Amino acid sequence: MKGERAVTASPVLPVLLPAAERMARTALRERANGAPLLRLRAAHGIALLVTFAVGCALAQSQVLPANPSILETIWKWTPLLARGFVFNLAISFVAMALGTIAGLFLGYAQISLLPPVRKAAWFATHFFRNAPWLVLLFYCMFLLPFEVTIFGVTIPIPDWTKATLGLALPVMANVSEIVRGAIQSIPTTQWEAAASLAFNRRQTMWMIILPQCIKRMLPPWMNLYAILTMATVLASIVGVNEMMTLTQRALSAENRPGLLLAFYSYVLLWFFVYCYPIARWTVRLERRYAVNQ
Amino acid sequence: MQFVWDWFRWLNQTTGINLTIFYDAFDRGRFASGFWMTVRLSVVCIVLSVVIGIVGAWVQRSHFRVARTIVYWYIQAFRNTPPLVQLYFFYFGIGSLLRGVTGPLVTNVTWAIVSLSFFAGAFNVEIFRSGIEAVPRTTIEAAESLGFSRLQTYLRIVFPLAFRITLPALNNNLVNLVKTTTLAYAIAVPEMLYVSSQIWSDELNVPVMMNVLLICYFALVGVLVYLMHRWERAIRVPGFGV
Amino acid sequence: MPSAGEAGAGAARSAMHESRPIVELHDVHQAFGDVEVLKGVSFEVAKGGVVCIIGPSGSGKSTLLRCINGLIPIKSGTIRVADFDVHTLVTDRQKIALRKEVSMVFQQYNLFPHKTALENVMMAPIHVLNEKRDEVRERAIALLTKVGLAAKRDAYPGELSGGQQQRVAIARSLAMRPEVMLFDEVTAALDPETVKEVLNTIRALAREGMTCILVTHEMRFAREIADEVLFTDGGTIVESGAPAELFDRPRKERTKAFLSQIL
Secondary structure, eight states, X not given: OTTOOOOOSSOOOOSSOHHHHHHHHHHHHHHHHSSOOOOOOHHHHHHHHHHHHHHHHHHHHTOOTTSOOHHHHHHHHHHHHHHHHHHHHHHHXXXXXXXXXXXXXXXXXXXXXXXXXXXXXXXXXXXXHHSOHHHHHHHHHHHSOSEEEETTEEEEOOHHHHHHHHHHHHHHHHHXXXXXXXXXXXXXXXXXXXXXXXXXXXXXXXIIIHHHHHHHHHHHHHHHHHHHHHHGGGGGTTTOOSHHHHHHHHHHHHTOTTHHHHHHHHHHHHHHHHHHHHHHHHHHHHHHHHHHO | OHHHHHHHXXXXXXXXXXXXXXXXXXXXXXXXXXXXXXXXXXHHXXXXXXXXXXXXXXXXXXXXXXXXXXXXXHHHHHHHSOHHHHHHIIIIIIHHHHHHHHGGGSOHHHHHHHHHHXXXXXXXXXXXXXXXXXXXXXXXXXXXXXXXXXHHXXXXXXXXXXXXXXXXXXXXXXXXXXXXXXXXXXXXXXXXXXXXXXXXXXXXXXXXXXXXXXXXXXXXXXXXXXXXXXXXXXXXXXXXXX | OOOOOSSHHHHHHHTTOOSSOSEEEXXXXXXXXXXXXXXXXXXXXXXXXXXXXXXXXXXXXXXXXXXXXXXXXXXXXXXXETTEEGGGOOSHHHHHHHHTTEEEEOSSSOSOTTSOHHHHHHHHHHHTSOOOHHHHHHHHHHHHHHTTOGGGTTOOGGGSOHHHHHHHHHHHHHTTOOSEEEEESTTTTSOHHHHHHHHHHHHHHHHHTOEEEEEXXXXXXXXXXXXXXXXXXXXXXXXXXXXXXXXHSOOSHHHHHHHHHHO
């Protein structure tokens, strides 16, 4: 087959621009990380503000003099929306924490020397990576019991916990891939050097390889968190009372279709304010790491 | 085929694994239609998003600042916001505005297609632009010096090279798109997830249907990922790449 | 008119000089936006002659070659190549007719990476000259043998070294049977071992009587095969002459300064 050809060892002149190679590397990285890098800029925040202002203006134009102004309406709903947003953040924290811990184990298992462990871990990772996030969410919502009894103590499992576990599953799969990718990106010379110093595998992993991996894992991991935070709005579909659900309730309570743009851009502003520093920091870390390469 | 269906009926009676999607004709039809809806959404959105990507990449190279700015903000808006919000915006926002005008002509399926195509298209514009710019100027000049016309150069040199360069990124986008079609559930589009939820609320076989759903998506995406790996390997430019 | 070369190669070729030069430039001006790159360049090349253009970077050498080929339009002046008035060519079709007579080899990214070496050589005759595939294939294999790469004909450019890529590029240009060949610093991106193999190929071409215009940094090579050497700086031809004269007895100060820097 045309593509299966060994590359000769002789020095080659590049046949495509460096930009092409960069694209290939980026695509590979995105595949490992599970999502493209989120590149937020201050201009985005300004654009959101402008959209919000436009939305308010549009809605305002439909308001009768007796009704309260748009900004008052939004201000009236803000405490409720704030509680919803905090809820989103809580879900994102817990899901990320659980997913990361599980993903670390799974990723480590993917490079195990025992074939059954390796294969099982590979299968689990790809199984949860291939499933859409919403389906996993449904899975947890419907199949987890609403309460569990351990040692005679009945612990209720509310909806938001199930949603959190549902979101933790894809996080686990993506973290597993990030871990595996980071470990495999450490050059073999490191392993060889450690072996020649008589380190055993466990020592090599914990003292030499994994410390180097942490730096490499940080940008994609933070990127995953930003993506996860934005994905918490999926919980609204399964009935969790997070910010999106509350926004929809507010909109139907107000019963004015023109408010849509104002409210949604308001919600997006909140998410932007939260995700922007994370995204900037990720890009900076990624750049710094690439230079040190 | 009847014996296959009967076997599943037997399975239900003996083990309680209630796979009505096999032995019940109505559920079978429903599930199949859901599956095809997912496939349809994916295919149409892929095609439309590629078109949007090509048009967007072309407009980004135009001389008019206004056009370039519009495309730029379109990309930024659709890349950095959750696709669910985009879907709601199209269906509840623009949809309700247009409902007075177009009435039932523009269905929720249409809005799902529009929203998802624009979502994936935003990523494609970036991908295509980088792909075209990654073809070296001298290679194009070499083609022109050999006497190829501009059209021939584009068709035989620039496009094949740009395509090979962009395929991995495009494939990432493709897989992501297939997974994102599940969001159409939120606006009651009868794709696989929605139909399954209807089935399990009718037949009360939630765990079974859930597992079937998971397996189906795993298979669908798995086959896609496998095919795209094969494709990438087949059209790889030897001597280039990671 | 270029004087007969003093080295053996040049003397053998003087017999082939015809009365009308095959390439004639007269007072060519070219600018990129406001920046004037070529400020009145004039020279001639006889059929079978070899002209080397040397000079510091930014002096407009590459632009000059691309103007001869029709890749870059000129602001004023005339360029005549064979029967074509290059400065009057406007449409794609006219330029294509010109490019069947003038071929160019570039510094890098020459070949089409998604085709094998043989396919690279075959592509243009098939799609531009509309020749039959079998005949083109035979000719292509012969050309690849001529440049010493018959064994590599099914290799992709990414699998070839720089020197091998350039030799395939030369074979590809020869497949069009041009009257004039232009070389734009073809060895500049190569490492020293591979430079030699490319220069050998060009030397063989020149010996067979191909009209060549080279932009190069290889002074020894220029001295050996050129009939005439042009030194450009700042968009004009500062000095021109037979290689022995220009290299050993440069007349202008700028030429002396440049030569002392590199020789």
